[in-house]
Amino acid sequence: MATLKHRLTYLLQLRWLWRLALIISVLAVLFLATTDSPYPIPSSANDKINHLIAFLELTILTRLAWPEIKGWQYAPVLLAFGLAIEVIQATLPYRYFSMADLAADGAGIIIGMLPWPGLRNTSKPALRDSPKPL
Numbered sequence: 001m002a003t004l005k006h007r008l009t010y011l012l013q014l015r016w017l018w019r020l021a022l023i024i025s026v027l028a029v030l031f032l033a034t035t036d037s038p039y040p041i042p043s044s045a046n047d048k049i050n051h052l053i054a055f056l057e058l059t060i061l062t063r064l065a066w067p068e069i070k071g072w073q074y075a076p077v078l079l080a081f082g083l084a085i086e087v088i089q090a091t092l093p094y095r096y097f098s099m100a101d102l103a104a105d106g107a108g109i110i111i112g113m114l115p116w117p118g119l120r121n122t123s124k125p126a127l128r129d130s131p132k133p134l
Contacts, residue, residue: 012064015064015065015066018061018064018065019065019066021061021064021065022058022061022062022065025054025057025058025061026058026081029054029058029085030085033085033088033089033095034085034088034089034092034095036092036094036095047101047104048100048101048103048104049104051082051101051104051105051108052104052105052107052108052111053108054105054108055078055082055104055105055106055107055108055109055112056108056109056111056112057108057112058078058081058108058109058112059074059075059078059108059109059111059112059113060112060116062074062078062112063112063113063116071113075109075113078105078109079102079105079106079109082101082102082105082106083102086098086099086101086102
């Protein structure tokens with residue numbers, strides 16, 4: 001019987017799952033950032049907290065999807081995505097460009113790049129801890 005640790009290790013190694021989750025998250029963030037209709041989603045009253053959480057999530061999903069890529073390689077891409085959102089918002093009559101939003105995106109990326117338990121060795125499990133299928 002597989003232990004919880006083995007099951008979690010197995011789950012963390014499902015690159016296709018994390019890549020799919022990243023694509024869905026990018027599309028959701030882009031949609032929510034460009035729509036003018038309020039949707040009943042859990043969020044903070046502070047827009048900057050929402051930006052921080054969104055880019056924290058995108059960073060963690062990127063780390064899970066491609067653990068072999070270093071942070072200095074994907075962080076600029078994520079920040080460019082945040083800048084692209086702000087540029088798109090500048091063209092919308094119900095949104096505006098905000099450097100503070102971009103700074104919150106950067107803060108989320110930085111927090112997401114910090115060491116997180118369980119994320120450090122997901123690309124090559126130890127032989128004794130190799131995951132078994134559920």
